[in-house]
Amino acid sequence: MTIFPSLFFDPFLKASLPLLATATETDTESSALIIAGVLLSLVVIYFASKLGGEICARIDLPPVLGELVGGVVIGVSVLHLLVFPEGGASASDSLLIQFLLKTSDLTPEAAQSVFATQSEVxxxxxxxxxxxxxxxxGLESDLKELIRVGPQAAVVAVVGVVAPFATGTAGLIYFFHVPTIPSIFAGAALTATSIGITAKVLAEIDRLSSKEGQIIIGAAVLDDILGIVVLAVVASLVKTGEIEVFNVIILIVSAGAFLIGSILIGRLFSPLFVRLVNEMKTRGQLLLAGLIFAFILSYIAQVIQLEAILGSFTAGLVLAETEKRTELEEQIIPVADIFVPIFFVCVGAKTDLSVLNPAIPSNREGLIIAAFLIVVAILGKVITGFTVLGQPQLNKLAIGVGMIPRGEVGLVFAGVGSASGALSASTDAAIIMMVILTTFVAPPLLRVVFKEPKVALEEQSN
Amino acid sequence: MTIFPSLFFDPFLKASLPLLATATETDTESSALIIAGVLLSLVVIYFASKLGGEICARIDLPPVLGELVGGVVIGVSVLHLLVFPEGGASASDSLLIQFLLKTSDLTPEAAQSVFATQSEVxxxxxxxxxxxxxxxxGLESDLKELIRVGPQAAVVAVVGVVAPFATGTAGLIYFFHVPTIPSIFAGAALTATSIGITAKVLAEIDRLSSKEGQIIIGAAVLDDILGIVVLAVVASLVKTGEIEVFNVIILIVSAGAFLIGSILIGRLFSPLFVRLVNEMKTRGQLLLAGLIFAFILSYIAQVIQLEAILGSFTAGLVLAETEKRTELEEQIIPVADIFVPIFFVCVGAKTDLSVLNPAIPSNREGLIIAAFLIVVAILGKVITGFTVLGQPQLNKLAIGVGMIPRGEVGLVFAGVGSASGALSASTDAAIIMMVILTTFVAPPLLRVVFKEPKVALEEQSN
Known part of the structure; x- marks a missing residue:
């Protein structure tokens, strides 16, 4: 029945198939189980993020806090569903892998490698x-708006970065004898105001467009940039392992050069970007072109010893100035919705809150450090409002209080610091405590220092 | 200067930091480079997918083809930018890792582990x-529409699955002496019509709402489901390594039970889903709730020896019946835009087209198999139109031609088959050749067999 017998190599085919099957069976088996493990992890992560977020939204706290706490609950501190090898966990510590062992044909021997790969993914x-x-x-920020809000916002931002950074770092080194690098890291984590949380809280109490609101937003945007530069500098310091003035200068110059350079080159390139995207006919052209740009800048930032996030932030800033901004913002929302919770939940899951248990004497340092950081974090921002001179009608306390929440960016510091191994467990947990507390305390405080918007409106109309 | 000396443990802190730094320095270093590698891979993947897609869109071919060809160009067949360890490549074969070595502080020793992890991710x-x-x-499919289009579509779908599957499998076994399992796999790859490509081509020539168009779409939807069941069955057969009638029955029953069971349970659950999502207040609630549902079903499908894709397809079908369908479809588009090209480009990149080089005698079998598969793929679908009896005014040739393109689902077969190790390189390449050719040939053929829409409209109005 064979048509062209000389052309076909049955022995080869027949022999090669079982061989192939043997060689790749374990691979295929474990790669199928890696997918199963990743799917299960994502289900647990999304569930924790939504449950935590929804609970927080109902008790009038920022949802991002709930995602973090949700991560703490499923992570190494409580349920052990999502644990990571770098925290010292093995496959047998992961409830998720135990569940996989029970529900699939995963063998205990293969469990460790599935655990390692799934955690890496x-x-x-x-x-x-x-x-x-x-x-x-970056896309939501606006360089031009920033320039408009002008010197007040800049002063608030700079004081709000320098004051808590200097006080926090110096305090940790001199009062608490924390080594220099973790002190700088903890100090740096005190700098950046969460633009997301601040903007959201201002919108909720109807003060986004007030003069105070404008200054807060402008300063928070600047703060974000300053904070990222500080993060990049600090993270690079951690990488090199010591503080060399030459290194710091190089890093500040390269961070500045990267930021300014990418923005200038990006501005030259953005008309080409818009023309190219308009020419393209296939689905997802704007989103993928935007991500290609963001990932290239992230890659460059990463390999020149800065952080990848500085690249993506700059890419966002550049593209925010094009006519594609709104469209791109709309398209990035669902993408951010599925990726960002993974970050917050993982930060929470990796946080070992057991170091904050005051029953163990050696843990008390974490709590004391947290208390110190919280005081510095709040006072260091509250004073910023009073740096705006010559405008007596301005609610200066409100400006300072508006700068209190640290939110995402503070958590980025905690995450990067803990991932880099620079932070001891207690300092890391203290930073997270500080972020949680400042974010918790800001929304109710803001309502106190701003008059109730309805009352204000009624007073205006009377 | 120490305030509470007894509470702080400087020696511990000072000793633990360098220890931590030493233990995690390589990890941190390589994890930063894994991110860099993944970012670089994504840039290359997105660039290849958009370049290929745009070129195809300009020469009037489906963009998905361009993504596949783009993958072939950057993959093991041509540029070696994106290669995978399971194809036998090591870090030194990957141009991307070589680029990382040149642009970052990656050491040649660490390169292999970064390559392995990045490829896994x-x-x-x-x-x-x-x-x-x-x-x-699944979300774009419609169970009710399917039921409306009725028996004609069902007959077209079933014949369009059975005829090429039986002819293809039998032909490969008896004429070409290919072992049973790869023959069944190749036969199965001949079954599923690409609903995406077909619908798009019909829309382009303005025939989507014609009676022929309705039957084609209905049959393509059914075909999709049948094809996925066939894929699940075949992939499971590959996993167990042999054909056992009992296994086949178990699998068909479990595939059927899973599909029907998930749809029935899903329908009961979907009002609760809608109520829950309406109750939720945080960003991304619908998308994440939908993905949680899809990933749970994918996980179940995966661990009961079916395929994860069957679970996500079923989840899509169930949610397509809720009032949230349109909103969810809108939100899934950007997510699909960034994830789906990775799949097509990787399928292309993993395809070693060198096995189809006719200069090497042993390669000729791949070409001959491809030629055979292409003939079966076209004829097996063209005859389906003629199974619609008693409607002489119907353009039966057009129905059959409309079923020709295999597109995504055919590539899913090739991808799953090649990943599972069941397909020899030549059979795998032959399937991809078949998919490429049927997808290439359908759009121009469809224009020939349908009259020009403008002429048809003019005839109607005369």
Missing amino acids: ISVLSELGVIILLFEI | ISVLSELGVIILLFEI
Whole structure:
């Protein structure tokens, strides 16, 4: 029945198939189980993020806090569903892998490698999450608006970065004898105001367009940039392991050069970007072109010893100035919705809150450090409002209070610091405590320092 | 200067930091480079997919073809930018890793582990891509419409699955002496019509709402489901390594039970889903709730030895029946836009077209198999139109031609088959050749067999 017998090599085919099957069976088996493990992790992560977010939204707290706390609950501190090898966990510590063992044909021997690969994949997804988050923050920022709001916002931003950074770092080194690098890291984590949380809270109390609101937003945008430069500098310091003035200068110059250079080159390139995207006919052209740009800048930032997030943030800033901004913002929302929660939940899951248990004497340092950081974090921002001189009608306390929430960017510091191994567990947990508390405390405080908007409106109309 | 000396443990802190730094320095270093590698891979993948897609869109071919060809160009066949360890490549074969070595501080020693992890991450992203693609196809499908189009579509679908499957499998076994399992796989790859490509081509020539168009779409939807069941059955057969009638029955029953069971349970559950999503207040609630549902079904499908894609497709079908369909479809588009190209480009990149080089005698079998598959693929679908009896005014040739393109689903077969190790390189390449050719040939053929729409309209109005 064979038509062209000389052309076909049955023995080869027949022999090669079982061989192929044997060689790749374990691979295929474990790659199918890696997918199963990743799917299960994502289900748990999304569930925790939504449950936490919804609970927070109902008790009038920022949903992002709920995602973090949701991560804490499923992570190493409580349920052990999502644990990571770098925290010292093995496959047998992961409830998720135990569930996989029970529900699939995963063998205990293969469990460790599935655990390792699945954790690596989730970690990369969480890194992509923060890269995409900063791209979105960049898109929502506005260089021109920033320039308009002018010197007041700049003073508020700079004081709000320098004061808590200097006080926090110096305090940790001199009062608490924390080594220099973790002190700088913790100080740096005190700098950046969360533009997302601040803007959301201002919108909720109807004060986004007030003069105070404008200054807060402008300063928060500037703060974001300053904070990212500080993060990049600090993270690079951690990488080199010591503080060399030459290195710091190089890093500040390269961070500045990268930021300014990318923005200038990006502005030259953005008309070409818009023309190219308009020419393209296939689905997703704008989103993929935007992500290609963001990922290239992230790659460059990463390999020149800065952080990938600085690249994606800059890409967002550049593209925010094009006519494609609104369209791109709309398209990035669902992408951010599925990637960003992975980051926050993983930060929470990796946080070992057991170091804050005051019953164990050695843990008390974490709590004391947290208390110190919280005081510095709040006072260091509250004073910023009073740096705006000569405008007596301005609610200066409100400006300072508006700068209190640290939110995403503070967590980025905690995440990067903990991933880099620079932060001890207690300092890391203290930073997260500080972020949680400042974010918790800001929304109710803002309502106190601003008059109730309805009352204000009634007073105006009377 | 120490305030509470007894509470702080400087020696611990000072000693633990360098320890931590040493233990995690390589990890941090390589994890930063894994991110860099993944970012670079994504840039290359997105660039290839858009370049290929745009070229195809300009010469009037489906963009998905361009993504596949783009993958072939950057993959193991041509540029070696994106290669995978399961294809036998090592870090030194990957141009991308070589680029990383040149642009970053990656050491040649660490290169192999960065290459392995980065490839694993891209493979998982590509798997998530096909899971999300099938979720989207499920959302775009419509059980009720299918029932309306009725028996004609069903006959066309069933004949269009059985005829090429039986002819293809039998032909490969008896004429070409290919072993049974790869023959069944290749036969199965001949079954599923690409609903996306067919619908798009029909829309382009303005025939989507014609009676022929309705039957084609209905049959293509059914075909999609049949094809996925066939894929699940075949992939499971590959996993167990042999054909056992009992296994086949178990699998068909479990595939059927899973599909019908999920749809029935899903329908009961979907009002709760809609109520829950309406109750939720945080960003991304619908998308994440939908993905949680899709990933749970994917996980179940995966662990009961079916394929994850069957789960996400079913989840899409169920959610397509809720009032949230349109909103969810809109939100899934950007997500699919960033995930799905990774799948198609990776399928292309993993395809070693060198096995089709006719200069090497042993390669000729791949070409001959491809020629055979192409003939069966076209004839097996063209005859389906003529199974619609008693409607002489119907353009039966057009119905059959409309069923020719295999597109995504055919590539899913090739991808799953090649990943599972069941397909020899030549059979795998032959299937891809068949998919490429049927997809290439359908759009121009459809224009020939349908009269020009303008002429038809003029005849009507005369």
